[in-house]
Amino acid sequence: MAIKILSIEQFNNFNNMKTASSFIILISVFFMVSCSNNMQKSAIPEIEIIPAPVNLITGEGSFAVNENTVLLLNNDDQALKNLVGFLSKAIYNVKGFSPKIKVNNAFDNKSNYIGFKLVADDKLNGEAYTLNADGEKVIIQASKPAGLFYGLQTLLQLMPAELYGDEKSANIDIVIPAVQIKDEPRFSYRGMHLDVSRHFFPKEFIKKYIDLIAFNKMNVFHWHLVDDQGWRVEIKKYPKLTDIGAWRVDREDKIWFKREAQKPDEKATYGGFYSQEDIREIVAYAKDRYVTIIPEIELPAHVMSAIAAYPQLSCTNESITVPPGSVWPITNIYCAGKDSTFLFLEDVLTEVMNLFPSEYIHIGGDEATKTNWEKCKHCQKRIKTEGLGNVEELQSYFIKRIEKFLVSKGRKLIGWDEILEGGLAPEATVMSWRGIRGGIAAVKSGHDAVMTPNSYCYFDHYQGDKKIEPVAIGGYTTLKKVYSYEPIPDELTEQEAKHILGAQANVWTEYIYDGKQVEYMSVPRMSALAEVVWSPKEKKDWDNFNRRMQKQFIRYKYMDVNYSKGTTKVDINPLFSGDSILVEFYNERYNPEIHYTLDGNAPTVESPVYSSPITISETLTLKAVLVDKGKIIGNPSEKLIAQHKAMGAKVVYAELYDEKYKAKAELNLTDGMTGTDSHNDGYWQGFDGYDMEVVLDFGKSLDFAKLSVGCYQNQKSWIFLPNSVEFSISDDGENFISIGVIKNNVPAEEKGIIIKRFKLETELQKANYLKVKVKALKTCPEWHSGAGEKSWLFVDEITVD
Numbered sequence: 001m002a003i004k005i006l007s008i009e010q011f012n013n014f015n016n017m018k019t020a021s022s023f024i025i026l027i028s029v030f031f032m033v034s035c036s037n038n039m040q041k042s043a044i045p046e047i048e049i050i051p052a053p054v055n056l057i058t059g060e061g062s063f064a065v066n067e068n069t070v071l072l073l074n075n076d077d078q079a080l081k082n083l084v085g086f087l088s089k090a091i092y093n094v095k096g097f098s099p100k101i102k103v104n105n106a107f108d109n110k111s112n113y114i115g116f117k118l119v120a121d122d123k124l125n126g127e128a129y130t131l132n133a134d135g136e137k138v139i140i141q142a143s144k145p146a147g148l149f150y151g152l153q154t155l156l157q158l159m160p161a162e163l164y165g166d167e168k169s170a171n172i173d174i175v176i177p178a179v180q181i182k183d184e185p186r187f188s189y190r191g192m193h194l195d196v197s198r199h200f201f202p203k204e205f206i207k208k209y210i211d212l213i214a215f216n217k218m219n220v221f222h223w224h225l226v227d228d229q230g231w232r233v234e235i236k237k238y239p240k241l242t243d244i245g246a247w248r249v250d251r252e253d254k255i256w257f258k259r260e261a262q263k264p265d266e267k268a269t270y271g272g273f274y275s276q277e278d279i280r281e282i283v284a285y286a287k288d289r290y291v292t293i294i295p296e297i298e299l300p301a302h303v304m305s306a307i308a309a310y311p312q313l314s315c316t317n318e319s320i321t322v323p324p325g326s327v328w329p330i331t332n333i334y335c336a337g338k339d340s341t342f343l344f345l346e347d348v349l350t351e352v353m354n355l356f357p358s359e360y361i362h363i364g365g366d367e368a369t370k371t372n373w374e375k376c377k378h379c380q381k382r383i384k385t386e387g388l389g390n391v392e393e394l395q396s397y398f399i400k401r402i403e404k405f406l407v408s409k410g411r412k413l414i415g416w417d418e419i420l421e422g423g424l425a426p427e428a429t430v431m432s433w434r435g436i437r438g439g440i441a442a443v444k445s446g447h448d449a450v451m452t453p454n455s456y457c458y459f460d461h462y463q464g465d466k467k468i469e470p471v472a473i474g475g476y477t478t479l480k481k482v483y484s485y486e487p488i489p490d491e492l493t494e495q496e497a498k499h500i501l502g503a504q505a506n507v508w509t510e511y512i513y514d515g516k517q518v519e520y521m522s523v524p525r526m527s528a529l530a531e532v533v534w535s536p537k538e539k540k541d542w543d544n545f546n547r548r549m550q551k552q553f554i555r556y557k558y559m560d561v562n563y564s565k566g567t568t569k570v571d572i573n574p575l576f577s578g579d580s581i582l583v584e585f586y587n588e589r590y591n592p593e594i595h596y597t598l599d600g601n602a603p604t605v606e607s608p609v610y611s612s613p614i615t616i617s618e619t620l621t622l623k624a625v626l627v628d629k630g631k632i633i634g635n636p637s638e639k640l641i642a643q644h645k646a647m648g649a650k651v652v653y654a655e656l657y658d659e660k661y662k663a664k665a666e667l668n669l670t671d672g673m674t675g676t677d678s679h680n681d682g683y684w685q686g687f688d689g690y691d692m693e694v695v696l697d698f699g700k701s702l703d704f705a706k707l708s709v710g711c712y713q714n715q716k717s718w719i720f721l722p723n724s725v726e727f728s729i730s731d732d733g734e735n736f737i738s739i740g741v742i743k744n745n746v747p748a749e750e751k752g753i754i755i756k757r758f759k760l761e762t763e764l765q766k767a768n769y770l771k772v773k774v775k776a777l778k779t780c781p782e783w784h785s786g787a788g789e790k791s792w793l794f795v796d797e798i799t800v801d
Contacts (some may be wrong), residue, residue, distance in 0.1 A: 045161060048551035049157050050527050051217055051534035052544075059178030061135045065091060065114075065159075067109030069099045072107045072115040079145035080116055083152055087114070090156060092162040096455055111136040114155070116148050127219070128184035131155060133176050146290045147184075150217050154181060161551065165558035189450050189502030191220035191294075192526060194518065197227030197305070198256075198509040200272040205515035207285050212561065214289035214525065216530035221286060222362060222504060224296045225274075228304040228327050232273045233295070233355075237347050240309035244322070247271035251324040256510045257785075259325025268322060279355045284796055294414070295356045299345060300334040300398050301368035311451040313341055315376035326510070328785050329369035336398045337378025346405050353409055360429065361406055362404065363400055365415035396422030414450070417442070420447055431505070433457075435660060436489050441501040443492060452504040455660065456485040456682075457529065459521050459533035460508040464567035466678070467635050470520065471511050474717060476678050478567050479549075480588045483528040483542055505529050516562040523563040527552055531714050548591050568634025570594055570624040574641055574673050580617040581641055581672050585610040585624050595632075596624040602636050619643040640674045645702055646770070647672050647801035654693035661686025661794070668796075669694065669709075677753045677795035679712055679719055683797075689721075692774040695733065697800065703766045706759070706801040709774065711747065713754040715784065719792040720748050720777040725758040730765035736771050748781050772798055 046059065071084045084101050092098045099114075107115055119141050124130070126144040129151035133139075140151035156163060158176045192213050194201070201209075206223075213221055225233045231245030247268035250257040262268060274282070280411050286293050307314045308322045315335040349361065370391040373379040379394060388394050396419075403413040403425040414429040417438025424430070427450040432439030439449035451457070454475070461475030487503040505526065512518055531545060536776075558565045571586040585594045595607040598614075600621040610624070623638045649670045657663070663685045664671060675683040713721040724743045728736035740760040758774075776793035780786040 033164070044549070045159070047179065048155055048548040050545070050552050051182040051531035052539050053154065053181045054536055054539075055182040057180035059134060059180070061178045061215050063133050063135055063138055063176045063178070065095075065099070065176070066112070067095075067097050067099075068112055070110075070113040071099045071101045072110070072113045072236040073101070074107070074115070074117045076103045077118065077145065080118070080148065083116060083148055084144065087152060087155070090159075091174065092167045094160070094162050094168060095174065096168045096171070097726065100158035110785070114138040115140065115513075117141045118145070118148070121145060125184055127155075127188075128182075131179065131181040131183070133158070133180075134178050138176055145322060146219075149214075149290045150183070150185075151217065153217055154566055157551075157555070161554040161558055163558075164555045165560075185534045186462055186536060187500075187533045189220055189504070190218040190530065191222050191450065191452075191502065191504030192218055192508040192522070193222035193224060193452075193504055195227065195507060196507045197224060197230040198231050199513055200230060200232065200270075201515055201518065202272075203274065203278050203282060205518070206274075206282055208280070208515065209518065210286045210289060210291050210517075211524075211559075212526060213291050215555075215559070216526050217534050218526070218530055219291055220504065221291050222294050222296060222506075223509075226296065226298045226305065226364075227302045228323050229239040229325070230271050230273075230322065230331065231305040231309070233279065233297075233352065234273055234275045235348050235351050237351065238310065238344070241306060241348075242273040244268075244309040245305035246273040246480075248322040248324045253514065254325065257326040259323075261266045261323060262321040270324070271322075271765075276351075276355055283356060285371045291613075292358050293356055294360045294362050295352055296362035297345075297352055298346060298364035299402065300336060300395065301330045301366065302364055303334055304332050306694055307334075310344070312338075313344060315372040315379060326513045326655050327447050329371075329602065330367050331369045331371050333368050333370070333372065334398075335376060335378055336373060337376055337380070337382040337396050342401060342405075345375065345402060346679040349402075349405065350409075353411060354408075358411075360412050360414045362431070363399065363402055363413055363419075365395075365419040366433075367418065368395060370395065390422075392422035394422070396425070399428070429501070439500065440489055440491065443496045446499070448501050450497045451487045452506055453485075454506075455493055456482055457503060457505045458508070459505050459525050460510070460512065463521070463525065463564055464633050465569045468568065470517065472521070473508065473510055476680055477525070478526050478588055478759045479525055480542060482525045483532065483540070483545060485529070485532050486537065487533065502533050503529065519562040520564050523556060523561055524549060524552065524566075525564075541687065541708075546588070550590055565589075568626050570596075570626055570634075570637040572622050572624060572639040573636055574616070574639070574671070575613075580615050581643070583614045583616055583622060583641070587626050589626070594629045595627055596622065598622060600638075603632075605630060605632060616641050617643065637676075639676065640673050642674055642797050642799050644672070644799040644801050645704060646670055646696055646698060649800075650697040650699065652695045652697065654778030655687075655690060657685045657692075658688045661792075663796075669798045670696065671797070673797060674710055675712060675755070677755065677793070679717060680792050682727055685796070686719075686778060687793040687795070689776070689778050689792075691776050691778075692772075692793060692795050694772055694798075696770040696772070696800070698768055698770070698800075701731075701768050702800065703764055704800045705764050706761050706799070707740075707770070707772075708757045708759040708799045709772055710755060710757045710796040711774065712796070713750065713756070715747075715748065715751065716772055717792070718780055718784075718786050718789075719794050721746050721754065721756055722758075722793055723775045723777060725760075725775070726771075726773045728771040728773070729765055730769040730771065731767060733769045736769070739765060748777065749783070770798075770800065 027397045088098045119783050121143050124143040127146050129142040129147040129153050131140050142148045162172050231241045235241050249262040249266045250270040305322050306798045309597045311319050399419050406413050417432045430442035431450045435453050439451050442449040460473045461477040462472045488500050573584045575582045594610040596601045597603045603625045621640050623636045625632045625636045651669050668685050673683050707727050711721050721744050726741045728738045730736040742758045777791050780791045
């Protein structure tokens with residue numbers, strides 16, 4: 001049999017065959033006939049595996065499954081029998097017959113079989129596998145059953161997508177292309193999270209979610225079982241945790257952040273919990289799919305559901321109800337000064353550990369506002385007795401005490417990156433969610449970290465146009481953005497990078513009410529992250545992944561998954577080039593059809609179709625829409641291109657922008673691009689609680705009479721318009737003269753998204769330098785939920801005409 005070895009680049013090209021020569025090769029393969037009874041004369045299926053395997057070798061011909069095909073095992077291990085049971089069921093669902101399953105240690109010389117073989121091979125780690133298919137047989141080998149399971153996932157993706165459904169059809173041929181695959185994951189931790197406190201999801205959906213995790217070759221389910229809005233795990237010793245803590249008053253018809261607390265005459269009717277029998281069943285279900293469940297039992301904050309059941313756990317002993325919606329700041333937390341608090345938590349964690357065999361126990365540790373600790377006599381006594389400096393160190397004491405208990409039981413503690421505050425527990429692993437800094441700090445101190453930065457890995461964020469997408473908590477994280485994530489920060493050494501265990505996506509459910517919506521928010525972004533954490537970094541190729549996703553969408557359809565079809569938003573990407581701007585239109589969908597206008601009018605299906613970048617040499621408004629099957633889908637995108645005299649001018653900052661919102665860094669304010677109504681669109685530059693002061697160096701003397709700068713407000717995201725903008729000019733870059741101050745006339749209370757250009761028109765000025773000082777609000781107003789905390793200032797293009 002002829003074999004063609006593909007490099008990484010050739011693998012990508014193979015999956016994107018477009019040239020005439022490639023087409024001829026495919027046609028040649030199409031008509032090849034083998035003497036094997038199992039070789040097909042029909043077309044060989046394209047290889048569309050997600051996540052992309054490490055090494056793949058293609059051959060000629062294929063293997064066909066028929067009623068005589070046997071599933072062979074080289075031992076009678078129950079784990080192997082469970083594996084082939086998945087395959088047998090998939091074949092039965094389509095063909096109506098189940099292949100026979102046989103155990104035979106020596107089956108290499110037989111034919112018409114699919115073999116699963118456990119081997120002693122030091123080159124195959126526990127999750128690695130090889131898959132070899134030719135015209136007579138398919139053999140999957142691994143050193144551990146987990147490797148065979150991942151090999152099975154690949155095998156199923158080599159088969160028709162119909163195997164993921166349950167509609168029988170004699171017309172569907174189960175054909176496996178001739179391949180040789182050697183594969184293993186890049187990271188050991190490949191996780192998905194689900195919050196079941198904000199909204200409760202039944203046991204059967206949890207199983208489906210685990211199926212999706214396993215389907216994507218991910219191996220961790222982080223189960224967020226406890227939060228302010230509901231306690232979801234049965235604890236036998238403390239029945240009130242579920243009798244009271246699992247239920248809240250029904251406010252499901254109200255916006256999450258505007259829900260009133262339970263009134264005295266109201267009953268708590270919304271909620272639910274998982275019995276210990278439910279959890280054992282789910283844990284066993286996950287184990288069969290090589291998914292480890294890490295339970296999260298929050299502490300010391302996000303525990304109002306527990307305090308509602310047992311008020312003595314708090315500093316105040318005050319009776320409260322389970323909140324039906326948002327709580328901020330989170331002040332009602334466990335008392336760190338009472339030993340009874342720790343006895344309660346040790347009892348709870350003991351029962352949790354009896355249910356979950358996972359090495360890690362997640363303890364949360366995030367967003368604790370410690371004002372009650374500062375006033376509590378018990379907490380203050382603890383600080384004094386333990387020789388602690390402040391309440392931050394008291395939180396560290398709290399976490400370290402819990403870790404000591406977990407370690408004594410043979411477990412490890414993992415928590416959100418706030419557990420770094422006041423000093424990290426000796427053996428703790430950090431889950432870095434507030435960007436990547438927490439993960440970097442943990443690694444540099446010798447600790448392990450799991451990366452889950454909210455800007456890439458929060459799947460409760462919007463993934464498309466906010467005007468037509470289901471309501472989400474905020475943000476904008478598309479499929480392509482998830483795929484672009486790299487878990488290992490550039491600044492880490494090779495040795496430090498070994499402490500990055502992997503990455504995880506989080507699904508918080510403030511705005512996610514049922515399983516179908518969980519699916520919509522998780523899929524297909526889960527597939528993108530799966531390839532990030534499984535496939536080699538150098539193998540990542542967005543265009544190729546996007547093409548392979550088209551088959552993945554078909555698989556999801558047969559799995560009855562309510563997946564998102566992707567953003568309908570057309571991105572308008574201008575690139576500054578000399579005296580003009582080159583504009584590209586882009587949409588993440590595969591081979592999108594984009595129509596556009598240059599005159600500010602809304603595009604129609606009759607408007608020009610975008611095919612290549614457009615050169616712009618004047619100020620104008622671009623608009624573009626996505627068209628599918630002759631119909632416009634989504635809303636028009638629009639962007640003002642601000643052609644002006646200072647384009648390309650050097651910008652010097654008194655204090656740099658925040659790294660999370662740097663947009664195009666030093667090029668951002670003079671590139672001719674203005675921001676959209678999304679503050680994280682890559683055109684707005686953010687300043688966290690401080691003024692923006694910049695000097696534009698024109699490089700020559702410019703004359704002008706009109707100046708402007710764009711600012712943004714969205715109080716829901718703690719972003720406010722500035723108090724004022726001042727423009728000053730200079731000939732030498734040192735001595736500046738103010739030529740005007742524009743004060744803000746839009747109230748901070750003004751709701752919604754506001755984009756305001758602060759404009760100054762003067763008599764003709766002449767200068768080499770322009771200073772722009774934008775005076776920020778700096779802190780959130782008293783009426784705001786973040787009163788007293790730092791507010792954001794967002795700025796886009798500075799224009800000079």
